[in-house]
Amino acid sequence: MMSRFWSPLVHSLVPYVPGEQPKLANLVKLNTNENPYGPSPAAIAAMQAALGDDLRLYPDPDADVLKQAIARYYAVDKSMVFVGNGSDEVLAHVFHGLLQHGQPILFPDITYSFYPVYCGLYGVKYRQIPLDDSFSINLSDYGCRNGGIIFPNPNAPTGVLTPVAHIEALLQENTGSVVVIDEAYIDFGGETAVPLTQQYPNLLVIQTLSKSRSLAGLRVGLAIGHPELIEALDRIKNSFNSYPLGRMAIAGAAAAFDDVDYFRHTTSAVINSRVTLCNELAALGFDVLPSAANFVFARHPGHDGSTLTQALRERSVIVRHFKAPRIDQFLRITVGSPEQNAALVSALRAILQR
Numbered sequence: 001m002m003s004r005f006w007s008p009l010v011h012s013l014v015p016y017v018p019g020e021q022p023k024l025a026n027l028v029k030l031n032t033n034e035n036p037y038g039p040s041p042a043a044i045a046a047m048q049a050a051l052g053d054d055l056r057l058y059p060d061p062d063a064d065v066l067k068q069a070i071a072r073y074y075a076v077d078k079s080m081v082f083v084g085n086g087s088d089e090v091l092a093h094v095f096h097g098l099l100q101h102g103q104p105i106l107f108p109d110i111t112y113s114f115y116p117v118y119c120g121l122y123g124v125k126y127r128q129i130p131l132d133d134s135f136s137i138n139l140s141d142y143g144c145r146n147g148g149i150i151f152p153n154p155n156a157p158t159g160v161l162t163p164v165a166h167i168e169a170l171l172q173e174n175t176g177s178v179v180v181i182d183e184a185y186i187d188f189g190g191e192t193a194v195p196l197t198q199q200y201p202n203l204l205v206i207q208t209l210s211k212s213r214s215l216a217g218l219r220v221g222l223a224i225g226h227p228e229l230i231e232a233l234d235r236i237k238n239s240f241n242s243y244p245l246g247r248m249a250i251a252g253a254a255a256a257f258d259d260v261d262y263f264r265h266t267t268s269a270v271i272n273s274r275v276t277l278c279n280e281l282a283a284l285g286f287d288v289l290p291s292a293a294n295f296v297f298a299r300h301p302g303h304d305g306s307t308l309t310q311a312l313r314e315r316s317v318i319v320r321h322f323k324a325p326r327i328d329q330f331l332r333i334t335v336g337s338p339e340q341n342a343a344l345v346s347a348l349r350a351i352l353q354r
């Protein structure tokens with residue numbers, strides 16, 4: 001569609017397409033990396049307490065209670081914390097406020113497909129650096145002049161982890177531009193780069209409450225970095241929407257960060273299920289990339305990725321498939337509950353035996 005009422009920018013946009021949220025009941029939904037467990041009961045209680053007459057009042061524009069909870073959890077100063085309406089919004093402000101310079105920014109050829117979308121929205125030039133043959137990010141390939149570097153750790157949609165020591169080596173070399181680590185899945189077995197933000201003023205770490213804290217529906221994301229970087233994000237935010245987080249989101253997210261026991265319990269349950277799922281997929285003949293996330297990336301040497309995705313859908317199991325070069329034979333499968341994973345495995349067994 002085209003319209004003479006659209007700005008030239010709108011004509012040029014190629015928007016991100018999120019994984020579908022089907023309205024059908026009884027689906028085994030393993031396509032958008034949601035957590036199979038509910039949010040912390042303490043987070044639900046905090047949101048219920050926030051649900052009342054106070055909703056007539058605007059929320060705290062600085063979401064102080066939430067920033068304090070995050071600062072406590074990571075033992076950083078509150079001035080190093082930024083929060084937004086999902087990490088997708090935080091990332092948008094990062095592209096707009098910290099990555100838009102003359103030089104192209106660098107990110108992997110296979111990565112979160114929202115990055116090129118933000119580049120289109122904000123006019124950021126970029127260069128894609130190929131993953132190596134084992135689908136790992138090789139940071140020694142990121143040595144050229146750049147306007148910034150961004151990648152998820154673990155990477156999406158591969159699940160492959162980059163060791164924090166490699167990130168520190170990159171930071172020692174790359175001092176002239178911002179390095180952004182998108183840690184959407186770090187809590188499922190990786191080591192966070194947050195402590196390095198104390199030492200490297202050009203490091204910004206992004207996280208979300210959508211995956212490991214089971215709050216995708218609440219829309220809360222965050223960034224941690226030097227106050228100078230946070231100030232840029234605050235300036236953008238306060239030129240865009242002063243109140244990105246509502247009262248319920250601030251209360252629920254803060255309580256989720258405080259409930260460390262529940263968080264540890266549910267993330268380790270997901271990690272254990274991932275180990276089981278990887279073994280079962282391997283037994284069915286799949287090549288499974290080593291995952292440190294709450295999803296696995298797997299291909300079958302004898303079955304086409306798109307055909308398998310469709311066959312699973314016919315059995316009410318929804319997984320994600322990307323029609324991109326190098327990865328079009330893979331399925332990205334969210335680690336679900338033990339029951340969901342068992343349903344996936346038995347559907348696959350039936351399909352492969354056909």
Ligand SMILES: *Cc1c(COP(=O)(O)O)cnc(C)c1O
Nearest residue numbers: 086087088112152184208210221
């Ligand atoms: C899920 C995801 C996000 C977005 O998370 P929200 O906080 O729900 O917007 C960001 N980056 C990566 C790599 C993700 O997989």
